[in-house]
Amino acid sequence: AQSVAQPEDQVNVAEGNPLTVKCTYSVSGNPYLFWYVQYPNRGLQFLLKYITGDNLVKGSYGFEAEFNKSQTSFHLKKPSALVSDSALYFCAVRDIVGTDKLIFGTGTRLQVFP
Amino acid sequence: SAVISQKPSRDICQRGTSLTIQCQVDSQVTMMFWYRQQPGQSLTLIATANQGSEATYESGFVIDKFPISRPNLTFSTLTVSNMSPEDSSIYLCSAGGDTYNEQFFGPGTRLTVL
Numbered sequence: 001a002q003s004v005a006q007p008e009d010q011v012n013v014a015e016g017n018p019l020t021v022k023c024t025y026s027v028s029g030n031p032y033l034f035w036y037v038q039y040p041n042r043g044l045q046f047l048l049k050y051i052t053g054d055n056l057v058k059g060s061y062g063f064e065a066e067f068n069k070s071q072t073s074f075h076l077k078k079p080s081a082l083v084s085d086s087a088l089y090f091c092a093v094r095d096i097v098g099t100d101k102l103i104f105g106t107g108t109r110l111q112v113f114p
Numbered sequence: 115s116a117v118i119s120q121k122p123s124r125d126i127c128q129r130g131t132s133l134t135i136q137c138q139v140d141s142q143v144t145m146m147f148w149y150r151q152q153p154g155q156s157l158t159l160i161a162t163a164n165q166g167s168e169a170t171y172e173s174g175f176v177i178d179k180f181p182i183s184r185p186n187l188t189f190s191t192l193t194v195s196n197m198s199p200e201d202s203s204i205y206l207c208s209a210g211g212d213t214y215n216e217q218f219f220g221p222g223t224r225l226t227v228l
Contacts, residue, residue, distance in 0.1 A: 042221060045219070090156065102159075106155075
């Protein structure tokens with residue numbers, strides 16, 4: 001069965017420092033991976049995806065993610081964090097065996113301190 | 115990308131009543147999804163709604179409790195029936211997302227059952 005794991009409930013980082021939000025996956029077949037962000041009282045916003053090709057994927061708001069097949073990871077990164085990046089981040093994998101639904105991780109709350 | 119709206123944005127309901135949540139997409143989409151989310155927690159898929167066919171429910175969710183309509187390619191409704199306080203949650207709809215593409219999410223409906 002497809003699954004993703006987000007090992008950290010919360011990540012704290014100072015503004016201007018690089019940030020990493022971790023995600024590992026378990027799939028049968030090719031992984032189709034996604035990152036979403038949720039700001040307070042809002043729906044989820046798509047950040048980026050990995051389908052195939054370059055292992056470094058660039059997305060919205062200066063975020064990028066590195067796909068690592070050997071470590072089965074898809075960590076979200078940003079070189080310089082902003083206070084406005086503080087939000088809830090979800091990693092997700094496509095269930096290509098079933099109904100094409102997304103399977104979400106438990107979420108990681110990112111707190112960026114001024 | 116698709117823009118998705120939901121109505122109502124929030125509601126407070128009495129135990130034993132039903133609420134119908136509407137989801138409107140600004141373009142035609144094949145697949146629509148309904149999720150439930152406790153504040154600050156991950157998303158749980160309720161069902162997948164494809165136009166012209168019965169909705170597919172996930173384990174733990176049944177049609178009698180969460181009937182879904184999908185009358186055309188831009189619209190869907192989810193009804194939460196015979197509500198109890200345990201149904202208090204945020205309900206999100208999403209659309210799109212074939213194997214290689216992302217899903218887009220509505221802003222959510224915050225439901226409180228007294």
